[in-house]
Amino acid sequence: METKYMGLHETHEIHELLMFKNLCLTKATAMGALVQDQELGNILNADVTATKQQVQRLQEFITNRGVQ
Template identity: 55%
Template sequence: MSKQSAIAPHESIEVHELLTFKNICLTKSTTAAKLVSDSELKTILQNDVSTTKRQIQELKEIMERSCNVK
């Protein structure tokens, strides 16, 4: 195992918990963005959705790299 790519089992659990939390945040922000009428708040929520999607992708990549390490 490469020390740079591998993560410890407890770190894997932490990343999974972060992914779960970020998915909940994404759901809430996406739903709220559709319901709000204030344009400034809608923009903030849409920016949050974009940022959260990027963060989820980064966390998924960490998990994939750690699972594919030989």
């Protein structure tokens, strides 16, 4: 069965996740510029990369509205 549209509550949940991930991305980016420990910097950089991918995927869900 193919889902053509997400429900309003599903769209709202994805929007909340998107806002949270954007906040995480902003914080990790800002902290990455301030950190002095190389290992911590590497962890933050990896988190920034992963979070950018997650934000992009969430944006696709909202843009496509669940069209398969």
